[in-house]
Amino acid sequence: MSKFWSPFVKDLVPYVPGEQPKLQKLVKLNTNENPYGPSPKAVAAMQAELGDSLRLYPDPNSDQLKQAVADYYGVQRAQVFVGNGSDEVLAHLFYGLFKQDQPILFPDITYSFYPVYCGLYGIAYENVPLRDDFSIDVAAYLKPNGGIIFANPNAPTGRLLALDEIRRLLQGNPDSVVVIDEAYIDFGGQSAISLVNDFPNLLVTQTLSKSRSLAGLRVGLAVGHADLIEALERVKNSFNSYPLDRLAIVGAAAAFADEDYFIETCSKVIASREQVTAELIKLGFNVLPSAANFIFATHPERDAAALAQGLREQGVIVRHFNSARIDQYLRISIGTPEQNQALLEALKPLV
Ligand code: PMP
Numbered sequence: 001m002s003k004f005w006s007p008f009v010k011d012l013v014p015y016v017p018g019e020q021p022k023l024q025k026l027v028k029l030n031t032n033e034n035p036y037g038p039s040p041k042a043v044a045a046m047q048a049e050l051g052d053s054l055r056l057y058p059d060p061n062s063d064q065l066k067q068a069v070a071d072y073y074g075v076q077r078a079q080v081f082v083g084n085g086s087d088e089v090l091a092h093l094f095y096g097l098f099k100q101d102q103p104i105l106f107p108d109i110t111y112s113f114y115p116v117y118c119g120l121y122g123i124a125y126e127n128v129p130l131r132d133d134f135s136i137d138v139a140a141y142l143k144p145n146g147g148i149i150f151a152n153p154n155a156p157t158g159r160l161l162a163l164d165e166i167r168r169l170l171q172g173n174p175d176s177v178v179v180i181d182e183a184y185i186d187f188g189g190q191s192a193i194s195l196v197n198d199f200p201n202l203l204v205t206q207t208l209s210k211s212r213s214l215a216g217l218r219v220g221l222a223v224g225h226a227d228l229i230e231a232l233e234r235v236k237n238s239f240n241s242y243p244l245d246r247l248a249i250v251g252a253a254a255a256f257a258d259e260d261y262f263i264e265t266c267s268k269v270i271a272s273r274e275q276v277t278a279e280l281i282k283l284g285f286n287v288l289p290s291a292a293n294f295i296f297a298t299h300p301e302r303d304a305a306a307l308a309q310g311l312r313e314q315g316v317i318v319r320h321f322n323s324a325r326i327d328q329y330l331r332i333s334i335g336t337p338e339q340n341q342a343l344l345e346a347l348k349p350l351v
Pocket of ligand 1: 086087088111206
């Protein structure tokens with residue numbers, strides 16, 4: 001801290017991202033990246049863009065990408081917002097939509113960046129407890145609020161809220177914005193984007209970091225009513241009018257166009273998730289049902305922090321959160337079959 005800091009910075013509690021280790025030979029199952037590379041067509045599109053055009057600013061509206069997303073989901077281009085990772089999309093929507101008179105609501109266990117944005121912008125919030133089985137209790141959200149947000153599938157639990165439950169939540173909250181953060185939806189859920197034309201207060205965010213294997217490119221998006229998108233555009237244009245660079249625009253658009261590759265890689269991750277779940281259960285773990293590219297598991301007789309440490313000593317890194325209710329769980333990203341095998345072998349002597 002120094003006397004030059006703005007007063008509000010000293011009270012900021014920033015988000016702590018998962019570790020990005022420098023050692024390449026670690027089996028890295030801690031930040032839910034895709035173990036398979038991005039679409040070769042996306043890589044080729046970016047290679048084709050590398051050259052003289054980088055002299056010029058990119059399209060500030062990223063229209064090529066917005067159009068690709070609009071075509072993919074059957075919505076209008078004006079219903080699509082894109083940003084530098086969904087973290088940036090979330091940052092803009094918290095500022096543009098959630099600064100209301102009443103507190104916003106989100107689960108006590110969900111993406112830990114939400115309270116950070118509230119701290120950054122001075123937004124009041126209330127945590128709504130998940131049920132004992134970590135599912136979302138829609139009835140608990142049927143009360144006055146300044147907005148609602150949760151991840152679906154939820155993070156770090158992997159649990160999915162069904163689309164008809166989301167519809168019930170929306171019907172009960174016509175006067176506040178409901179944001180569904182679908183960072184992991186492609187690994188087993190049905191997107192709520194199909195509901196955006198029925199509910200003008202629904203905004204759905206997604207990322208290309210997970211199912212499209214482009215975490216290093218930093219591209220996220222939101223789909224909703226054009227009036228909600230307009231609020232995000234205003235915030236964006238007051239912050240950084242060129243959030244997506246030329247490579248990101250063409251690479252992300254090409255990734256949306258390569259449906260075969262997307263289906264193939266997602267299917268492999270889903271099949272591995274089911275195998276790893278079955279093997280963890282054989283080792284005595286309780287595993288939550290997951291619709292994501294990670295598993296949330298606890299061992300009734302072993303301390304989770306000690307397990308994470310024991311894995312690390314064998315070169316396997318998973319995520320352990322030192323937070324209330326979940327400190328006996330490990331969040332394990334699904335890797336390649338070889339990485340998953342390495343995880344299971346490393347666990348055997350620990351349980
Ligand atoms: N939402 C959730 C639920 C996440 O887990 C993540 C990844 N940490 C994000 C959003 C942000 O992803 P990105 O910024 O890479 O798009």
